[in-house]
Amino acid sequence: MSSRYVIESLTKTHKRETFVCGNDRIDSYFHKSVSQDVKRNYATCFVARDIKTDQVVGFYTLSSSNVPLTEVSDQVKRKLPRYPTIPAALIGWLARDRNFAGQGLGEALLFDAIKTVATAPIGAHAIFADAIDDQAANFYIGFGFTPLLHRPRTLYLPVATVIKLLTVQ
Numbered sequence: 001m002s003s004r005y006v007i008e009s010l011t012k013t014h015k016r017e018t019f020v021c022g023n024d025r026i027d028s029y030f031h032k033s034v035s036q037d038v039k040r041n042y043a044t045c046f047v048a049r050d051i052k053t054d055q056v057v058g059f060y061t062l063s064s065s066n067v068p069l070t071e072v073s074d075q076v077k078r079k080l081p082r083y084p085t086i087p088a089a090l091i092g093w094l095a096r097d098r099n100f101a102g103q104g105l106g107e108a109l110l111f112d113a114i115k116t117v118a119t120a121p122i123g124a125h126a127i128f129a130d131a132i133d134d135q136a137a138n139f140y141i142g143f144g145f146t147p148l149l150h151r152p153r154t155l156y157l158p159v160a161t162v163i164k165l166l167t168v169q
Contacts, residue, residue, distance in 0.1 A: 005057060005105070007112045010038060010045035019056050021095035023132060029093060030059060037061065043092060046116070048109055058096035058105050060113045065090035065128055067156070071148040076158075080125065088156070089117040091129040110143060118162040126156040 016031055037043040048058035066085035069077060080086065091113050096105040117127050129145060131137035131153040141147070145155035 004051060005048045005108070006051055007046055007048050007109070010034065010047050010059070014047050014049065014056050015054070016056055019059070019097055020099075022098040023095065025132065026093060026095045030095070034059070034061065034093070046109075046112065048096070048105060056097070057100045058094075058109050060094040060109050061092045062113060062116065063090045063092055064088075064122075064124075067126075067128060067148065067154075071150060071154075072156070073146075073149065086125050087123055088126045088128045089120075089122075089124045091127065094129070106139065107143075110140075114157070114162050118159055124159055126158050127162070128154060128156045130154055 012035075016034070019030055020027055021030075034043070034045050038045050043061040043063045045059055045061045047056045049055065050057050065088045067088055068085055069080065069083065072080075072086065091110075094106070094109055094113065096109060114127055117124060127145075129140045131140055134153070137147065137153050137155060140155045140157075143157075144161065145157045148154045148156065
């Protein structure tokens with residue numbers, strides 16, 4: 001992402017009302033509910049802000065999560081301890097303003113979310129994403145996420161994969 005934007009934690013000073021990604025559920029969540037999720041520690045929210053205009057042009061949320069071991073492929077299961085669930089971080093919401101489509105902002109938000117999880121001082125085997133539709137699922141798949149067996153719009157990426165990529169750079 002260019003130096004035109006900065007990604008930072010959501011605060012009360014961010015003007016959320018002008019953000020429009022084009023999906024009513026996402027827009028409504030960001031306008032009306034995200035601050036309550038942050039206040040209750042259900043999620044953390046990070047926003048991309050245009051440095052020149054102060055406009056919020058994108059956001060993502062992270063939450064702790066887990067996934068039943070039965071939801072992943074046998075190939076993945078073989079590498080994991082036999083606990084009933086897999087500890088994970090969840091990208092619950094990720095969107096960019098529709099006026100900024102095609103500028104790589106969605107990708108930059110995803111990479112920031114992944115790096116935030118991979119470098120956090122907490123154990124998580126994988127990063128999960130809940131895709132709102134098939135187009136969003138394909139977005140995550142394009143960056144190496146794999147759909148769960150019984151929930152194809154919930155996708156995962158092992159943190160170990162990310163750490164390998166970060167150490168190569």
